[in-house]
Amino acid sequence: MPARTTPTPVQRIRYICGKSLPPPLTDWVLxxxxxxxxxxxxxxxxxxxxIAPLCLLLLLPGPLWMHLSMMGLLYIPLAYFTVALLYVYRRHRLVQHGLDPDLADVAQRRRRAGDRLAYERRYGRAA
Known part of the structure; x- marks a missing residue:
């Protein structure tokens, strides 16, 4: 039987919850x-x-604007910190699966390398 290239539904749920996947799925994780x-x-x-737990705030007594304000007070900082910690999370998950954490920003490094090469060509520092 050939090795799986994608996780099973149970493995995927465990992965989303923070568990690591077996080594044959390293390419999928990457x-x-x-x-x-x-x-x-x-x-x-x-x-x-x-979103579902935040909707429970709608069950509290009071006007709708108050419910939406409470939801926003919780959701907006969550979204902010989720975006802010993206790079940290990626590096952590790569290390968790035995991969090089520098792979987290390969695309960004490629873009910067292209910009750097264009800069060096423009100002006469590259061959």
Whole structure:
């Protein structure tokens, strides 16, 4: 039987909850954390599940604007810190799976390398 290239539904749920996946799925983890759409997936995993518990605030007595204000007071800082800790989270998950944490910003380094090369060509420092 060939080795799996994607996690099973149970493995995926455990992965989303913070557990590590077995070594044969390392390529999938790398693609999940650094590939196209990685930031979108990260934000969805952290920000969407919180909406249901926040909706429980609507059950409290009071006007709707007060409920929405309470929800905003909780959700806006959550979104802010989720975005702020994206890089830290990626590095942690890469280390957790035995990968090089410097892979977290490979795309950014590639863009910077291209900008650096263009700069050096423009100002006569590159061959």
């Amino acid at each position: 693609a999940d954390l650094t590939g196209p759409g990685a930031t979108r997936r990260y934000l969805l995993r952290f920000l969407v599940p919180v």
